[in-house]
Amino acid sequence: MAILPCFLCGKELDLRTDKNKKKYAICDPCGMQVFIRRAQGIENLERLVRELKRHAVPLRMHAQTLFQIRAILEELYGVESELQKLDDSISIFSKTSKEKNTARKLLKQRMRTLLAELERIAE
DSSP states (O other), rough: OOOEEEETTTEEEEEEOOTOOOEEETTTTTTTEEEEEEEEEEHHHHHHHHHHHHHHHHEEEHHHHHHHHHHHHHHHHHHHHHEEEEESSSSTOOOHHHHHHHHHHHHHHHHHHHHHHHHHOOO
């Protein structure tokens, strides 16, 4: 069975054939479904699968880097979201100003650390 990487998460997907002999792939974690219905698409897919087989080792190495980058970006989004929540919170029901400033400072430091990690990966 041919293998195709998910373009959203990099997971290896099994290329399947439906009852009409058309190719498709489903990524369960992402919920993505790809259906190839036209002759040109099927031909392009077959060419892509051949190339992926020839270059399997370099692709796996790059997939690991992609996973690292995605994990860092997800954490950055989370830190940014926490900063926004902190800034939007009403002072009567929230932490004291000193605690807020400390939390904000720590979150910004975490963002700098994550961005430095992205720079290291990019090199």
